[in-house]
Amino acid sequence: MSMKVMDSLRSSVKGSVVEEGDDGYDEARVVYNAMIDRRPSAVVRCQGAADVAAVVRAAAEDGSDVAVRGGGHSVPGFGTADGAIVADLGDMTTVTVDPASSTAEAAGGATWGMFNEATSQHGLATTGGIISTTGVGGLTLGGGIGYLARGHGLSCDNLLSAEVVLADGRVVTASADEEPDLFWALRGGGGNFGVVTKFTFRLHPVAEIYGGPMFFELADGPAILAYFADYVRTAPREFGGFPAFQIAPALPFVPEDRAGEPFVAVVFCINGPASEAEKIVQGFRDVAKPVAEMVGPMPYPAMNGLFDGLVPPGLQHYWKAAFLDELRPESVAAHMEHGPRVPTVNSTVHFYPINGACHDVASDATAFGHRDANFALVIAGMWPDPAENTANTAWVKDYYAAIEPFAQPGGYINFASQDDQPKASSNYGANYERLRAVKREYDPDNVFHLNQNIVP
Numbered sequence: 311m312s313m314k315v316m317d318s319l320r321s322s323v324k325g326s327v328v329e330e331g332d333d334g335y336d337e338a339r340v341v342y343n344a345m346i347d348r349r350p351s352a353v354v355r356c357q358g359a360a361d362v363a364a365v366v367r368a369a370a371e372d373g374s375d376v377a378v379r380g381g382g383h384s385v386p387g388f389g390t391a392d393g394a395i396v397a398d399l400g401d402m403t404t405v406t407v408d409p410a411s412s413t414a415e416a417a418g419g420a421t422w423g424m425f426n427e428a429t430s431q432h433g434l435a436t437t438g439g440i441i442s443t444t445g446v447g448g449l450t451l452g453g454g455i456g457y458l459a460r461g462h463g464l465s466c467d468n469l470l471s472a473e474v475v476l477a478d479g480r481v482v483t484a485s486a487d488e489e490p491d492l493f494w495a496l497r498g499g500g501g502n503f504g505v506v507t508k509f510t511f512r513l514h515p516v517a518e519i520y521g522g523p524m525f526f527e528l529a530d531g532p533a534i535l536a537y538f539a540d541y542v543r544t545a546p547r548e549f550g551g552f553p554a555f556q557i558a559p560a561l562p563f564v565p566e567d568r569a570g571e572p573f574v575a576v577v578f579c580i581n582g583p584a585s586e587a588e589k590i591v592q593g594f595r596d597v598a599k600p601v602a603e604m605v606g607p608m609p610y611p612a613m614n615g616l617f618d619g620l621v622p623p624g625l626q627h628y629w630k631a632a633f634l635d636e637l638r639p640e641s642v643a644a645h646m647e648h649g650p651r652v653p654t655v656n657s658t659v660h661f662y663p664i665n666g667a668c669h670d671v672a673s674d675a676t677a678f679g680h681r682d683a684n685f686a687l688v689i690a691g692m693w694p695d696p697a698e699n700t701a702n703t704a705w706v707k708d709y710y711a712a713i714e715p716f717a718q719p720g721g722y723i724n725f726a727s728q729d730d731q732p733k734a735s736s737n738y739g740a741n742y743e744r745l746r747a748v749k750r751e752y753d754p755d756n757v758f759h760l761n762q763n764i765v766p
């Protein structure tokens with residue numbers, strides 16, 4: 311970046327500006343996926359919309375790229391880039407709850423852990439991710455799949471308005487009444503349209519949930535997957551949770567001699583009375599005897615943090631995503647071949663159900679264009695040792711190749727990797743052309759291109 315632009319950026323923002331050579335540069339450029347090792351020209355710890363606008367304007371003047379970082383969880387590492395100016399929203403984390411209107415306002419860099427902590431004080435929540443350290447920003451803009459989705463829709467379905475810094479540095483509010491096309495595009499179109507500095511969400515009563523994981527023998531996998539697929543079709547909307555392939559961690563509830571083995575797991579999160587929830591859970595025990603389980607009542611924020619320990623920052627990540635209309639019996643053989651080869655305790659395969667309230671919303675009502683899918687599948691390769699990169703990415707790729715014939719053409723943009731960019735049009739699905747039209751209106755020069763990009 312030129313000295314002139316840098317000097318004027320430094321004098322115009324409240325937040326700190328860290329350049330290559332400055333103390334703290336290496337800490338400032340780190341993102342969650344340790345496979346991503348990029349050298350931005352500067353990282354700006356923004357303190358509000360005015361700082362974000364200053365970054366956008368400085369990048370335009372300098373001819374630099376702008377990278378936007380919220381929670382930093384992007385698997386392709388979109389929150390940083392060589393030579394870019396990073397708008398780091400990590401200091402913008404205030405969450406304010408209005409219990410009277412059952413709404414909450416979250417600053418653009420808040421995480422779901424921060425959000426749930428604030429809303430749970432009032433017995434309220436909205437759909438967020440399953441890990442507490444993921445950012446509200448990236449997750450919501452891509453759609454937002456989580457435990458509460460069957461009951462309350464995707465995160466983006468609960469978005470009421472957003473404060474957005476546009477590509478030309480203007481700050482606008484987008485809602486059903488103001489900038490309605492932009493508001494439509496923000497709900498599933500990812501970070502393509504601007505930097506959201508404030509999100510306002512609708513909240514729902516969520517107090518104690520009944521949840522946790524249950525591990526089954528691999529031999530029982532086909533029966534458990536079939537039971538889940540059938541059950542979830544008509545399950546009450548209070549039922550959240552998903553089947554998974556997972557290596558059992560060495561934790562007290564796992565028999566010592568079984569820790570480290572792969573299992574078919576079911577993770578429960580039922581937002582209803584414990585007595586009713588227990589009946590649902592018993593239905594799974596009646597299919598096959600679990601090897602281990604830790605299912606019971608807990609506050610929703612505890613459920614949201616339950617698996618954080620399996621996914622610390624600093625792992626290598628390579629993921630693939632697919633939408634499934636059904637979990638078809640003919641595909642189960644492919645899952646049962648590749649799922650049990652899950653290579654590390656950090657890696658996992660989740661089959662998130664996205665029916666229920668997610669299907670109440672028409673596929674053209676928001677930019678999230680996959681309302682006909684019943685499951686979002688993620689094959690999440692996560693491992694600590696870079697020396698294992700080839701073997702671990704091969705597991706993800708081979709698994710994906712085996713199930714692709716049974717999947718819909720696109721996958722969820724938030725679970726996609728950098729090499730999925732050529733699939734952007736099918737990942738955005740039926741809404742891609744309208745998204746391109748909105749992109750032409752709000753970001754014709756593709757300033758915000760470090761994302762699953764919609765080319766104007």
Ligand SMILES: Cc1cc2nc3c(=O)[nH]c(=O)nc-3n(C[C@H](O)[C@H](O)[C@H](O)COP(=O)(O)OP(=O)(O)OC[C@H]3O[C@@H](n4cnc5c(N)ncnc54)[C@H](O)[C@@H]3O)c2cc1C
Pocket residue numbers: 342377378379380381382383384385387388389390399418419438439440441443444445446447448449450451452453454455456500501502504505506507621724725760761
């Ligand atoms: C461990 C883990 C668990 C996950 N679990 C779930 C899950 O349960 N459900 C789910 O749906 N997804 C999940 N994801 C995927 C997640 O939604 C995406 O990785 C998402 O991009 C993360 O958002 P972030 O703000 O943390 O990421 P960042 O890396 O900070 O942001 C990624 C990109 O999103 C955009 N962005 C982020 N914040 C803003 C903003 N305020 N304004 C404009 N653009 C912004 C930018 O383009 C940015 O480059 C998970 C990911 C990980 C690594």
